[in-house]
Amino acid sequence: MSTLIIIDQPPYGSWEGREALDMAFSLAAFDQPVTLMFCGAGVNWLRKGQNAGKVGQKSVERNLAAAPIFGVEALLACTEACNRYGLTQTDLLDGVTVTAVGPELTSRYDHVTFAG
Amino acid sequence: MINRLIEQTETPARAGVFTLVITGAPYSSQAPQTALHFASAAVAAGKKIDRVFLYGDGVHLASSLAAPPSDETDLARSWSEFLLANQIPAVACIASALRRGLVNEAESKRYQLPAANLREPFEIAGLGEWVDSVASDSRILYFHRGS
Amino acid sequence: MPDRTLHILNKPPEHYRHHLCLEAIGPEDGLVFIENGVLAVVQLPTSAPDRWYALAPDLEARGLIGQIGEDRVISFDDMVELTATAGKVISW
Numbered sequence: 001m002s003t004l005i006i007i008d009q010p011p012y013g014s015w016e017g018r019e020a021l022d023m024a025f026s027l028a029a030f031d032q033p034v035t036l037m038f039c040g041a042g043v044n045w046l047r048k049g050q051n052a053g054k055v056g057q058k059s060v061e062r063n064l065a066a067a068p069i070f071g072v073e074a075l076l077a078c079t080e081a082c083n084r085y086g087l088t089q090t091d092l093l094d095g096v097t098v099t100a101v102g103p104e105l106t107s108r109y110d111h112v113t114f115a116g
Numbered sequence: 117m118i119n120r121l122i123e124q125t126e127t128p129a130r131a132g133v134f135t136l137v138i139t140g141a142p143y144s145s146q147a148p149q150t151a152l153h154f155a156s157a158a159v160a161a162g163k164k165i166d167r168v169f170l171y172g173d174g175v176h177l178a179s180s181l182a183a184p185p186s187d188e189t190d191l192a193r194s195w196s197e198f199l200l201a202n203q204i205p206a207v208a209c210i211a212s213a214l215r216r217g218l219v220n221e222a223e224s225k226r227y228q229l230p231a232a233n234l235r236e237p238f239e240i241a242g243l244g245e246w247v248d249s250v251a252s253d254s255r256i257l258y259f260h261r262g263s
Numbered sequence: 264m265p266d267r268t269l270h271i272l273n274k275p276p277e278h279y280r281h282h283l284c285l286e287a288i289g290p291e292d293g294l295v296f297i298e299n300g301v302l303a304v305v306q307l308p309t310s311a312p313d314r315w316y317a318l319a320p321d322l323e324a325r326g327l328i329g330q331i332g333e334d335r336v337i338s339f340d341d342m343v344e345l346t347a348t349a350g351k352v353i354s355w
């Protein structure tokens with residue numbers, strides 16, 4: 001069962017994205033194939049140079065950098081959303097693949113979900 | 117209606133078993149009500165629901181301390197009666213629950229909290245329960261908030 | 264013949280995820296509008312697939328039950344059947 005987890009909420013403004021990451025890491029911990037896809041405002045999770053200390057949160061950059069080590073198969077980002085938020089490949093965390101959303105993408109996974 | 121619906125689905129029922137994941141909170145979203153109507157219809161149709169999993173804001177559904185006005189549906193009570201009547205296991209994700217102040221006796225003791233508020237028959241467990249549904253190819257339906 | 268996906272959409276037309284759902288729908292997929300999603304029937308998006316339905320209690324609640332043909336209106340029983348038989352279900 002391959003799973004695609006989509007994050008479309010921006011970082012720090014809600015807990016949905018973190019809880020989506022927890023879902024991804026849990027699947028990976030049990031050797032279930034999982035890919036994370038960032039869409040809409042969710043692509044802002046992938047911007048380099050986040051420092052969330054002053055909003056009283058932990059930066060997610062490190063968690064995301066560790067994703068491949070924990071067994072998350074891929075980090076995907078929506079092309080259109082990256083354009084909208086001015087994110088070029090050099091602004092994005094390492095290891096992110098930019099791709100379009102469409103039936104071809106979701107059909108590659110047995111199970112597609114959001115954290116909330 | 118049903119004949120037409122069956123006709124339009126050519127793939128066989130690979131999933132005879134449902135898992136329902138509720139992420140929308142009661143009174144902030146319609147998710148728990150929609151999920152309950154769906155669950156009742158599924159049980160009436162002879163489908164099996166292997167578990168109900170509360171995640172994120174959905175854990176508020178397991179509170180024993182919600183006291184809605186008497187002319188509104190008591191969502192936590194309705195859900196808990198449905199679960200008990202149909203012997204369906206229900207789990208609130210531990211990480212989501214602890215963050216939001218939903219604890220059973222054991223967690224209340226562990227963290228030295230002044231009370232416990234997890235309603236019967238809900239239990240507290242990890243995301244492994246959800247992973248089990250994914251891995252066992254249950255038909256997982258998610259009930260998110262609608263705004 | 265690839266498995267068909269059933270999309271369940273509970274967000275209103277202005278919601279980002281409503282757009283995302285419509286982008287991800289293939290022509291062979293099914294779409295069920297529920298909760299706030301039923302508001303889409305007032306002005307059906309051109310990208311809706313041929314097989315789309317809306318949940319009766321949510322239409323009724325919002326005064327929209329008469330706005331669409333009866334063959335588009337489904338009950339929870341129908342929704343159970345659709346979700347049980349689809350190749351895959353995505354809840355948006």
